[in-house]
Amino acid sequence: MSLREEISKANEAAVERMMEASAIWIDVVEARKVLNVFGQPTLLHAGPPVSWEKASGPLRGALIGATLLEGWADSPEGAERKLQTGEVRLVPTHEVGVVAPMAGAVSPSMPLLVISDPKYGNRAYSNLNEGIGKVLRYGAYDESVLKRLKWMGSEFAESLKAAVDQAVKEKGGLDVKFILTQALNMGDEGHNRHAAGTSLFLNELARYLVMSDLAKDVLLRVLDFVKGNTFTFLNFAMGAAKVMTLAAHNVKYSTVVTVMSRNGTEAGIWISGLGNNWFTAPAKVPQGVLFPGFKPEDANPDIGDSAITETAGFGGFAMAAAPSIVSWVGGNVQFAVENTERMYQITHTKHRYFKIPYLSFQGTPTGIDLRKVVKTGIEPTINTGIAHRQAGVGQIGAGVVSMDMGMFKRALRRYAEEYGIS
Structure with a gap:
């Protein structure tokens, strides 16, 4: 079988x-109970590996907040010192099967959603969604x-x-994939619109909350929080996406992309046939709709x-399914359709x-092929939230951004070396 045939077969699989x-x-479940990385003070973060020195403002803010949440420091300055000296270790989320939006900060006491794929035997994890605006994942602390996070971690x-x-x-759990299809x-x-998904999820959740015999005041607080945050379902959808891409990962010869992520400084990808190796390039600044009072220069490079x-x-590959998304991320309906068709x-x-x-x-367009990205020169386009570049501010808008071609070219060169292509 020729190499071209091997790649085609691998990508199909x-x-x-x-x-x-x-x-x-x-x-x-608490993160420390399912992940074995918390033997010393450790925080997870989105994107490829990054040092404190190179961390962006929103990532720094989220890490400071998570350090305070764990009680490892009693002031932002104290938290920053521990992060700067390495007393608190940083680990990328994807490397331990976790996905988390924006800064992606996960600390040992935080609750994680467990998403299972019994078909292929994988599990993935995601944290809980705080809502929009001044929240930890956008660097506010x-x-x-912290009060909201403590309530989310308990009641x-x-x-x-x-x-x-x-x-x-x-019935064995709640089918997240089915909700996504609906x-x-x-x-x-x-990704950036979950009005339907959160409503469908709430329809399912309400019944099981009632079955749980919770106190009425607790039940009302939980229902009100979910109802008031249409992004609740985002983290479930991300966990589902991670468990789906895990099923496609580590297939020999495959050129399918199985991870795309950003830490606010760099963006990075994994390729199925190249294992858990990061290929990175600078993260781009999203272009979109900013909240009143903010300017384009306030925006941080993409993160999450x-x-x-x-x-x-x-x-973003399914933007044609959600024409109203343009009111949130910018552009027009034709742009949404054209983006999907380009993907x-x-x-x-x-x-x-x-x-x-x-x-x-x-x-929807599915299975990003490394070779096609490089051959066509078309960068994968995603829609995203926009974080302020300074720690502590939070979300300032939403928009659209693409993944830099440089990382795909680097990955293709490595692929050629790995599989002996001259």
Whole structure:
């Protein structure tokens, strides 16, 4: 079999696994109880590895806040000293099977959603979504942020745990992939618009919360929080995307991209046939809609693990399914449609289950092929939130950004070396 045939066969297998993987929410658990990286003070962060010295403002803010949340320091200055000296270690989320939006800061006491794929035997994890604006994932860490996180780590997480336990007893868990397929047919794209997904999720969740016999005041607080945050489902969707892409990872000869992520300084990718090796390039600054009072120069380069949604075949790749997304990230409806159509040129196939009504129910562009990206010169485009470049400020808007071609060229050169292509 020729190398071209080997690659074609490998990519077909990888993308088939990605599409057929299941994604079932089965648990909520403290990070330290499922990850073995917290033997010393350690924080997870989005994107490729980065040192404190090179960390962007929003990432620094989130790490400071997480250090304060854990009680490792009693002031922002004290937290910064511990991070600067390396007393608090930094580990990329993807390297331990976790995905988290924006800064991606995960500390040992934080609750994680557990998303299972019984078909291929993988599990992925994501943290809980705080909402928009002044939140930890955008680099804010004042008392209001920490107070919310403490409640989310106690009453909110305990309530979700009680609910999902009921779902597991009744039907093995809550099917996140099924909700995603419905949401794409209802005007979501699965990254920056979750109005439908969160509503569908809340429909399922409410029943199991009631079954859990929670106190009425607790039940109302939990329901109000979910109802008031349409991004609740984002983290479930990201966990689902991660478990799907895990199914496609480590397929020999495959040129399919299985990770795209950013840390606010650099962006990076993984390739299925090249294992857990990062190929990086500078992160670009998103262009989009800013909240009142902010200017383009306030925006930080792109940050977060949420590009795992595009990697799995939805998010920005499915913008044609969500015309109203342009009111959030900028552009117009035609741009949303054209972006999806352009992504078909760099992907392996059309998704079997994720459909776009406006495009006559075609499947979404799925399975980014490293070779096609380099050959066409088309960079994968994602939609994203925009963080202020200074620590402590938070979210200032939302927009669109592409992944720099440099990382794909580096990955292709490494692929050629790995598989003996001259």
